[in-house]
Amino acid sequence: MNPLRKLHLKTFGCQMNVYDSQRIADVLAQSHGLEVTADPAEADVLLLNTCSIREKAQEKVFSELGAWWHDYKRHRPELVIGVGGCVASQEGERLRERAPYVDLVFGPQTIHRLPQLLNQAQGRRAAVDVSFPEIEKFDRLPLPRARGPAAFVSVMEGCSKYCSFCVVPYTRGEEFSRPLLDVLTEVAVHAEQGSREVTLLGQNVNAYLGATPRGGTADLAELIRQVAQIDAIARIRFTTSHPVEFTDRLSDTYAEVPKLAAHLHLPVQSGSDRILRAMKRGHTVAEYLAKIGRVRQARPGISLTTDIIVGFPGETEEDFAATLALVEAAGFDEAYSFVYSARPGTPAAALADDTPSEVKKERLGRLQTLVANRSQAFVERLVGSVQRVLVEGPAKRGQGRMQGRISHNRVVNFAADEQLAGQMVDVKINAVSVHTLRGELVASRHAA
Ligand code: SAH
Numbered sequence: 001m002n003p004l005r006k007l008h009l010k011t012f013g014c015q016m017n018v019y020d021s022q023r024i025a026d027v028l029a030q031s032h033g034l035e036v037t038a039d040p041a042e043a044d045v046l047l048l049n050t051c052s053i054r055e056k057a058q059e060k061v062f063s064e065l066g067a068w069w070h071d072y073k074r075h076r077p078e079l080v081i082g083v084g085g086c087v088a089s090q091e092g093e094r095l096r097e098r099a100p101y102v103d104l105v106f107g108p109q110t111i112h113r114l115p116q117l118l119n120q121a122q123g124r125r126a127a128v129d130v131s132f133p134e135i136e137k138f139d140r141l142p143l144p145r146a147r148g149p150a151a152f153v154s155v156m157e158g159c160s161k162y163c164s165f166c167v168v169p170y171t172r173g174e175e176f177s178r179p180l181l182d183v184l185t186e187v188a189v190h191a192e193q194g195s196r197e198v199t200l201l202g203q204n205v206n207a208y209l210g211a212t213p214r215g216g217t218a219d220l221a222e223l224i225r226q227v228a229q230i231d232a233i234a235r236i237r238f239t240t241s242h243p244v245e246f247t248d249r250l251s252d253t254y255a256e257v258p259k260l261a262a263h264l265h266l267p268v269q270s271g272s273d274r275i276l277r278a279m280k281r282g283h284t285v286a287e288y289l290a291k292i293g294r295v296r297q298a299r300p301g302i303s304l305t306t307d308i309i310v311g312f313p314g315e316t317e318e319d320f321a322a323t324l325a326l327v328e329a330a331g332f333d334e335a336y337s338f339v340y341s342a343r344p345g346t347p348a349a350a351l352a353d354d355t356p357s358e359v360k361k362e363r364l365g366r367l368q369t370l371v372a373n374r375s376q377a378f379v380e381r382l383v384g385s386v387q388r389v390l391v392e393g394p395a396k397r398g399q400g401r402m403q404g405r406i407s408h409n410r411v412v413n414f415a416a417d418e419q420l421a422g423q424m425v426d427v428k429i430n431a432v433s434v435h436t437l438r439g440e441l442v443a444s445r446h447a448a
């Protein structure tokens with residue numbers, strides 16, 4: 001067998017996938033000494049971590065794999081190509097029918113088995129494992145390596161909500177939570193390595209219910225309180241939440257834990273009760289508004305963002321108008337909106353859908369214009385204010401500039417020394433353009 005030296009990892013999809021990719025890099029560094037490279041041409045192992053939430057994301061997978069075959073594997077057959085994530089989970093063996101040059105298929109819950117799967121694939125036997133051995137994944141993974149000032153930690157996996165349009169429960173399995181101490185240990189390891197901010201991750205993160213050492217359980221509100229006890233952690237975020245499990249205890253955490261960032265992403269999907277019911281979201285518009293009302297009371301000035309699906313089967317102009325009205329009533333500062341995409345195997349895929357795609361696109365356009373205006377108004381209100389920023393690293397554009405996020409989760413860039421990376425600083429916001437804030441350093445402090 002040829003020695004493997006370098007790993008190229010490409011990630012599509014959500015933050016859970018970004019987290020999983022980091023753990024993949026950790027596990028293969030430990031088992032095979034693989035070093036990550038950004039250049040696929042010099043890699044011995046090429047892994048694609050995939051997303052199947054919408055059809056477009058899924059199609060991107062096959063075009064990327066085809067390119068890897070054409071550009072690299074065709075010339076170097078010993079190269080290992082692997083596919084992980086939700087497309088792998090959904091397709092399993094079938095993936096190799098469409099892309100026979102793939103050597104390795106693994107699911108979101110089998111990344112800890114990658115070392116053996118990689119050995120098998122190197123022995124020229126295709127290796128496929130997309131099972132759901134649940135908590136085993138975390139028990140078998142090495143502790144994470146330093147990844148900079150802002151760390152991600154997965155606290156629960158999977159989803160048991162079964163919204164009628166969504167593939168996640170099928171691709172990532174049912175919900176299960178990591179024990180409280182495991183999560184706290186992982187956060188502490190990041191803190192020791194210099195992280196100042198942590199984002200607690202889960203597809204349905206507020207369903208977190210982790211076992212405690214005394215045989216009880218801790219919910220997300222309790223977990224946040226405990227993470228806040230770790231001195232070096234100055235800021236805490238969590239994503240993604242579901243409205244039904246958004247408890248009063250969790251809302252109240254915004255009042256009680258100042259380290260909790262002034263931002264909440266709470267997907268609503270639609271502003272029509274009829275459509276919410278068909279989506280099986282389990283709540284009404286009024287219930288949603290009541291929940292965010294409580295959050296705003298606990299943390300005045302908090303920034304709220306959401307996800308919206310346009311053109312769910314049977315959505316009428318009236319339903320859509322209710323969605324536009326909700327965007328105003330809820331006061332969202334940003335919304336990620338998508339045209340509904342029928343996913344094979346989900347209940348909604350069997351519903352009659354007679355809204356023409358031009359109508360759906362036109363609705364999406366109207367929604368996005370409204371959201372863009374709200375987003376612009378939000379950032380304009382920030383001009384002149386001083387915001388706490390965790391300096392994450394060099395700005396994407398502009399020499400001598402650094403970037404970081406304000407508590408409300410917007411990126412700002414400002415002139416600063418590279419040595420400030422990892423510190424909390426105060427930045428005065430002085431200009432905004434479509435998606436960037438520009439500011440200037442007011443003062444830097446070491447402590448939170
Ligand atoms: N756990 C999150 C959502 C994860 S998927 C929640 O509680 O809602 C991220 C977003 O993708 C969803 O919020 C939804 O807006 C969108 N999405 C999911 N399935 C979709 C589909 N079939 N078509 C279009 N958008 C979809």
Ligand code: F3S
Pocket residue numbers: 159160161162163166167168169203204242
């Ligand atoms: Fe999907 Fe609904 Fe879960 S959108 S991830 S099934 S909460």
